[in-house]
Every structure is written in structure tokens, then in C-alpha cells.
Amino acid sequence: MMISDNYNDLKIQEYISNKDILNKISDIADAITSDFKSLASNTNPLYTICVLKGAVLFYSELIQKINLPLNTNFITLSSYGNNFKSSGKVSLVSENIPDLNGKNVLIVEDLIDTGLTLDYFTKYIKEKYSPASVKVAVLLNKKREKNTEFKPDYFGFEVDDRFIVGFGMDYKGLYRNLDYIGYVD
Numbered sequence: 001m002m003i004s005d006n007y008n009d010l011k012i013q014e015y016i017s018n019k020d021i022l023n024k025i026s027d028i029a030d031a032i033t034s035d036f037k038s039l040a041s042n043t044n045p046l047y048t049i050c051v052l053k054g055a056v057l058f059y060s061e062l063i064q065k066i067n068l069p070l071n072t073n074f075i076t077l078s079s080y081g082n083n084f085k086s087s088g089k090v091s092l093v094s095e096n097i098p099d100l101n102g103k104n105v106l107i108v109e110d111l112i113d114t115g116l117t118l119d120y121f122t123k124y125i126k127e128k129y130s131p132a133s134v135k136v137a138v139l140l141n142k143k144r145e146k147n148t149e150f151k152p153d154y155f156g157f158e159v160d161d162r163f164i165v166g167f168g169m170d171y172k173g174l175y176r177n178l179d180y181i182g183y184v185d
């Protein structure tokens with residue numbers, strides 16, 4: 001499917017269908033459920049953290065399918081402006097999360113490009129809170145040379161090194177509502 005964008009003439013080419021995305025998210029949720037079932041309880045839930053805004057659709061599907069006691073938390077990081085390329089600098093824009101000391105933490109992010117964002121954020125969480133464990137789930141991992149050693153614990157798809165939009169991911173604030181993953185043609 002090709003969508004022509006009226007505003008700036010970008011063309012979006014479908015890359016991964018909604019059905020394939022949802023199936024993959026079920027697989028990731030099953031793996032997380034299985035890995036944490038002996039650890040998570042109502043008195044010691046899994047502390048999930050959604051990285052806004054790109055991970056919102058992935059996160060909302062994922063937590064519905066994780067069959068464990070969990071709580072929900074949201075943070076905003078910035079690494080990209082309105083450009084196709086990473087600025088290379090990551091900063092924490094807002095954070096409203098409880099004390100994670102001794103907790104099992106699952107960070108949920110949309111995609112890994114250079115790896116800088118998640119490398120920064122996992123180190124920040126580990127240093128600030130001393131959690132029992134920190135795992136990371138990402139929907140997409142770009143096939144490219146990484147700038148860090150960071151590796152996700154769970155990921156959905158490897159994708160080509162192209163600019164991705166849809167299923168939560170934007171270009172200049174647009175396309176987050178596409179129910180599929182596409183690339184800018």
C-alpha cells in the first residue's frame with residue numbers, strides 16, 4: 001500500500017503489516033510472561049516503563065498480553081529532533097516513576113537505531129535506583145553498525161536502515177496512527 005502525503009509529498013511504503021506486528025507482540029509478551037512468572041506478584045509487580053511517545057502503541061498492545069501483575073510508568077527522552085538523523089545526544093525530558101530499588105523493571109521502546117538512547121536510559125535506571133533486574137523490549141532493531149554495546153532482551157523485527165514511521169513512530173509528529181509499520185520512500 002502506498003500513501004501519498006498531502007502536506008509535504010512524502011510517500012509511505014508498507015513494510016510490516018498490522019497482523020504481523022500483533023502476532024509478534026504476542027510472542028514477546030509470552031516470553032516476558034514466562035521469564036517473570038516466578039518473580040512477579042501483586043506485592044512485587046513487574047515495573048514496566050513506556051518510553052514516550054513512539055512506544056505507545058507497542059506498549060499498549062504488549063501490556064495487555066503480559067499475563068502477570070504489573071504497573072505502568074511513562075518517561076520522555078529526547079534524542080531526535082524533527083530530523084531523519086539522530087542528534088547523538090540523549091536527555092531525560094520528564095520522569096514520573098516510583099522508586100525502583102529492588103524491583104524487576106521492563107523498559108519498552110519503539111526502536112533501536114544507534115543504541116545510544118537505551119544505553120543511556122538503562123544505565124541511568126541502574127545507577128539511580130539499583131533495581132533487582134532491568135530488561136528491555138523493543139519492537140524494531142535497525143540493521144546498522146551500533147554506537148554502543150547495548151543489546152535488547154526482547155525484540156520484534158530487524159529492519160533495514162531506513163526512516164521508519166507508523167505504529168506509534170512519527171515523522172514531524174505525523175503517521176503515529178498508522179496501524180502498520182512503513183518507511184519513508
Ligand code: 5GP
Pocket residue numbers: 054079080086109110111112113114115116117118162163164165169170171
Ligand atoms: P537511537 O538512540 O537508538 O539511535 O535512537 C532511538 C530513538 O530514535 C528511537 O526511540 C526513535 O524514537 C528514534 N528513531 C530512530 N530511528 C528512527 C526512525 O527510523 N523513525 C522514527 N520515527 N524514529 C526513529
